[in-house]
Amino acid sequence: MLSPQWLDELRARVTLSSVIMRTTKLQRAGREWKACCPFHNEKSPSFTVNDEKGFYHCFGCGAHGDVIRWMTDQRGLQFMDAVKELAQQAGMEVPRPDPVAAQRAEQRAGLVDVTEAAQGWFVENLFASEGAAARDYLKSRGFSSAVMREFGFGYAPDSKVALKGALAQFDEGMLVEAGLLISVDDKPPYDRFRDRLMLPIHDARGRVIAFGGRILEARDGVAKYLNSPDTPLFDKGRTLYNLHRAGPASRQTGRMVVVEGYMDVIALANAGITDAVAPLGTALTENQLTMLWRMVDAPVLCFDGDAAGQRAAMRAIGRALPMLQPGKSLGIVRLPTGLDPDDLIRQQGKAAMERLLEQPANLLDTLWTFERDAQELRTPEDKAGLKARLIAHTEAIQHPDIRALYRRELLQLYSDFAFPPRPQRQWNGPARPGWQQAPQRLAGDVAARLRKAISGGARSDLASAVIHGLVRHPGEIRRHTESLGRLARFEPRMAETVETLLELSETLDSRADMAISVAQGLPAPPDQNRYAFLREGTNPVDACEELAEAVSLLVEKPALKAAIAAATARFDDDPEGSIAEQNRLRERLSALDTRLMHFGRKKAATVAGNEISREPADEPVSDLETD
Known part of the structure; x- marks a missing residue:
């Protein structure tokens, strides 16, 4: 230390x-x-x-x-x-924590000497006669001389012993450990990179720690790209290609672009876009995301427009969801189908690329679009599968507020997609016996089920008021689908009520002034003077806002109690954390009780200027019954 x-x-x-x-x-x-x-x-x-x-x-x-x-x-x-x-x-020596760490540091320092020497040799080969094909390839890509020098292009000749001979000053074991030679069983080690265009991979300090090699001509059974294996210097899951250059550039632009491979990074740099990095042969890892979020709040992930690019985007999103924090997210750019960054810049110019990078899609919209389009949604089962996938994604998010917001937004998108407004039924021909009575019969059936549910589960004024409010304003039910689902989960006795309300939102005409009337058998609502959303003449916007607050209060208390129970159950494993969490949650519960005491204390405004009355100051508004 x-x-x-x-x-x-x-x-x-x-x-x-x-x-x-x-x-x-x-x-x-x-x-x-x-x-x-x-x-x-x-x-x-x-x-x-x-x-x-x-x-x-x-x-x-x-x-x-x-x-x-x-x-x-x-x-x-x-x-x-x-x-x-x-x-x-x-000229100072960093204190060494222990001999083992010191030995590892010394070992890494020696391997850096090996990789730096190898880089110098690769560059020499590029400009020798044997590097002509590699130089031709670079010219065909349109890379400028400055970019070629900056990124350190080199060439590994088609030989199994050339590098071993050129770096004979280093012990053969060090060359193997640096990933430059391959050692198999008892055979002599041989060169890993052969007949490939070479690129050095640097750490954040700008030291060469590994290499990437690209073949010049496609050959059966030969990988197009080959990277160094993990070594004491190089961990591909903890390294981002070009970070040592892109980091300072991003301080100027306020942006960090992540592309699929290092040739994409170089193509962008060749066009003057210098704030780009790339993972190295793997999907973005948690460590790489953490590195990116240290520099910018919303790195922009740029993927090819084909199916592989879409899958890469979803893999990155899957890694990011559990790690999301307030203010930290991702932007997603999907290139036109069939184009990579180099193709796009060649065909449409740098400005086209900049326009895409300036307006990335957000993570939530990308997630919704991918899952919606993942398969045909022809049947109710298909649509239910979509909903299940969306909920599974939200459950991966660790931060509770972000998880709740994602769930709400995604379920709202799902509801708008799965339950579009139905055209109002019209009949211009002769009257059909009983047709006009069908809506009333349906409403009467729902009223009976709600009446039964209220008598068995909604045993508080607030719960009863919320049910009546949602029946009075059925268009609001879909808005509160997520909250009602949580209520059913935390308060099982309310599950049937919630299910009936959700059915109501899907079957009745939400444009009606009231979907079910008291005359159809629903019990009378609580005192309307207490709840503005139940009073006749209340501004609809104000009524819906107060109703939303009532729904939130109704759900929050059982959710807090469930959280306290969960924190208590963790006491044996983490006593200190359990107690701290319980105290925090009990403070929130106390504050909620105070809000419940005061909620709904509205002055009763009677119609036509009747006298205004006030509720007794010492009579609290009851919440869900506690046992």
């Missing part, structure tokens, strides 16, 4: 302005330095660097920090990587 004293010594030994000057042009301003802020776009300098005090500050965007913060925020390094790089500059 690094002590504060050691870190202070490191800051004192490194001149802040000299570090910042490597990527940002500074101008002397008295005892300070100034520049246009590298963290946001501006025309006049508001970014200052003070070496004496050891911090930088932007008066425009508020960016502030010391030399270590600069390395993590502007360069995109992990804290320990930043410390190690600065310590090397300052």
